[in-house]
Structure formats: structure tokens, C-alpha cells
Amino acid sequence: MTPNLTCDLLGLTLRNPIVLASGILGTSTDVLERVARAGAGAVTAKSCGPTPRAGHPNPVAVEWGHGLLNAIGLSNPGAEEEARMLAEARARLEPLGVALIASIFAGTVAEFGDVARIIAAARPHLIEVNISCPNVADDFGTPFAASCESAAAVTEAVKRNVAAADGGGIPISVKLAPNVPNIGRIAAAAVEAGADAITAINTMPGMLIDAEAGRPVLSNRMGGISGPALKPVALRCVYEIARAVRVPIIGTGGVTTGRDAAEMLMAGATAVGVGSAVWARGVEALGNIAAELAALMAQEGYKALDDLRGIALHS
């Protein structure tokens, strides 16, 4: 019997739990539609902030043998333009049955609220709150994801502004950073402040130095580690969050195969983010990972996602 990959995420019915992670493609309606057609259950747009940003100069991303290191620098067209793109994307994804997740960032709690209000008007199915991008420290200081207090403050401001926007009621997912002493406590603080879900994790801050150049490889010097090297870090974080809170988790970090996706679900994730696998396997990665997940479930005798979700938590 073919396993059922249908995924319930905050009342949305996804055809499968595979979600395009924020920051990978997601820059335009056309690219989002292409990823949707490639088999994603949901797609996340690239993070947008209050005003347009060009991002960092090259080199912005390199492959280093165990995954990627990137510091694109939150290139985005600003919230107003992003909202127009998202409204069109939602209309295009609707007939495909693929959910649209927006992603927002800002430099202050108040700006997070402003961006949330503008983006909510485009009616994405979910708004992801990126309080954890490691690549803009010069501009934005310590990520909000570093403490319970700042994570809660942003969550509360976003939640309030989204509720006040046209129609209200769009759920929010707070995206956490892995490099904190106790990610479960930060997740709990976000949930206490109104987060409907948690996305975990963002990339892990890292650096590469070229031995012949004697220089950091990225123009931003530091960047975010993603790809296979991140998977064990992400699994540990998702596992800890799943033990700390009862809201859905979009488990993200180093998922390259259907087997990786199964492991993320077993750690307690409701859905599974896929990012750098697009580099390794092309846009087709999303549909292929979903198919591999189904094959693994069939092999192991799981009929539906609920049968394997969180099972590693009970060991």
C-alpha cells in the first residue's frame, strides 16, 4: 500500500511534508511556481525586510565538501514589493494545491511589526519570522533568536500586527537559531508569546579561510553552514524543541534525501524544510525527497506521517 504523505500543518492540508526552506530560490513568482511544480508541499519565499537590500558582494556562497557556506546578505525588494509578489504567487500556487509561506526579518521589534502588517495583506498561508539570520550581524546586531526575551518580544509584535491586518488570523512560525545554549527554552518563550509554530533551524554560523589567500572566502567573512554538515545539529535542535513545546515544528537543516526527512519527522517535526539539497540535486530535489520518504515509509511499514512522527522522542 502506498503510504499517505498528507501533512496537516496548522489546519493547512499539504500534499506532502516537504517545504522549500526560506532563502533558497523563493525570489520570484516564477521560481516559487517552478519549485511547487517540482513537488513541494509548501514553498517559503526568501526573507524580506522593511526596505530593499542588495545583499553582499561575491563571493556569497561556496561549496566546501560537506555542504555550503553562504552569506547572501538578505537580498530582498522590501516589504511593499514583496507583498505584491506574494499576492501573485499565492494566486498561482492555489490551483497547484501548494501552500505559500512568507518570511520576514527586521532590525527592531517595531519594524518586525510593520513588515508583518504589510506582508499579512498579501494573505500568505503562514508567515515565518526570521529572527535568526546569521549573515547581517553588522547591520542588525545579535540575532533576536539569541534570548528568550527578544524572541518573545518579536513574536508578540508580529502576532499583534498580523491579527490587526486585513482579515487577521494568519498563523506565524518563528525561525530559531541553532547556536544558543537551550533552544527548547527559546522555543517555549516564542510559543508563550503567541508563535503558532517553530521553524528550526536557521544555518549555523561558520567561516572558511582560504589557506593560499590567507583570507576568509566569503566577502562577509562569516556565513551560514548548511547542507549535510548541518543535519545532526538540526536533528538535536528539533528533538529538544519537540520536548519543550506542543506546536508544529518545520524541521529544517541538512535534509538531502527522503531518509533524512524521515529522521527529521522522527525527531518530532511536523513538516520538513529543504534548502541546500536544491544545490546538490536540483529543483527536482523536493519531489524526489517526498518520493523517497514514501518509499522508506512503505519499506518500514508506516502508513501515514503520524505513525513515525516523534517516535525517536520516546526512546
Next chain:
Amino acid sequence: MHQTFTITEIRTENYRTKTFIFDRGLPEAQPGQYMMAWLPDVGEKPFSIAGADPLALMVVAVGLFSEALHRLRVGDRVWVRGPLGQGFALRGRHHLLVGGGYGVAPLLFLARTILAAGHTVEVCIGARTAEDVLLAGAFMSTDSTDFNGLGKKKSVSSVQSVDRLSITTEDGTLGERGLVTQVVEAAITARRPDCVYACGPVPMLTALARLCQAHGLPHQFSWEAHLRCGLGICGSCELDAATRQAANIPAGWLVCKDGPVRIMNRDS
């Protein structure tokens, strides 16, 4: 990751163009693929691979980075990431190559690959004026010491010239006066190729796309965009809608990973 390559030879092509030849090859590179050249403390930019073994880059000085490259000397190093992207894929046995201005950069490598396969190749070069015509001598030369190592193993001692070369300049200072597309149309009519390969400015490519569509000819064009990651993840390199429509390229097509070469067959 980046690998270092040391410059062994620098050739001046024209008033603003130099070709850099390096100490070793990037043997897996295919014609039409590109690489990222990084100069620490300066930046990183994409370049067509002008030759794979040894690696060769043709660089027009048009900005801070290319000017920094032009200041390099023999013995200096360049950090290289690649080969990247989708290159040309030979189709048939009679090939027509079209280069506009600096767009000839990847075509000598392609022509050498075609000749090595024992096929025939015709080349049409277009430029604004005589001094912007690049590599014309190299396409016709059979002297392997005369820059013809591009795209060939170092050990190959003799090379074959292309079967036919035509040059068009907009002001008539070299070759025919006019646009290269006119010469291409005449060439297609007289000697129908199995496939047309082109690299050059977008208006030239869109005009050629219409021409190839009208003649039902398979074609493979190399497109240019703002390339950043080179890995197919950052989404910076989509072509604008007008260009895509003119060339029949699908929405969401990424120049850095799906391209830079878009392969179009007769029926697509």
C-alpha cells in the same frame, strides 16, 4: 571551493581585452560552461571558460574587477570555482557558431571541440567596429603556437582552422557592413546547419532565436545575467520576461545552473 591557478601567459586581444592562460587545466570543463574567478580583497565574477586545458579566460576591462584582473602579471594567481553550469551539447555534424562582440569568448573552445570530433564548423563573428572583433585570427590559424591551444590538450601540436569564417561590423570597418544576423540568415539558407550555437548581447540572441524558430533549427544560446551564488540557490539570475518570451525560455529558468546555455531543439 576555490582552486588556485597561476598565470603563465597573457595575450592582448584588443584595446580592452586580454586573454589569460594558466599553468594547468580544468579538464572536466565543457565549452559553454563558466567559472567564478576570485581575487581575494577584490571580489568574484563569472567568466566563460575560453579554454579548458590549459585553462584560459578572456577578460574585457569594463569594471573594477576586470581592471584588477588586467593588472595581473605572469606568475600571479587567480582563485577559481568551477566549472559551473550547463554548457553546449553537440547536435548533428554541421555546426554554425555565432559570436557577438565579447560573446566569442567561449566559441573558440567550442569550435576546437567540434573539429576534434571530425565535424564541420562555420563561424560568424559580429562586432560594432573592427577593433572589437576578437579571436578572428585564432579561428582561422593552424599554428598551434598561435593561441590555438585554447580548448585543446597541450600535447596537440597542430590544429585545424574552422571551415568558414565571416566577419560583420556595424560600421563596415572590417568584413561585411551590417548586423551579424543578416550574415547568419544567408549562411542558414546556403548551408543549413544541424544546430546554431551563439553567445553575445541579448538583442542579438533574441533576433537569432526568432531566426532559428522561423527556420525550424535546433539552437543553443549562452545567456547572461547577474550571477551571484553560481550554485542555483540564490535566485538572482532569472532572465527578464521579455527576453524569455522572445527566446521561448520557461519561467523560473536559472542562468547560473540551468544555463548559461539553453538547449532548444526543433520541436520546442
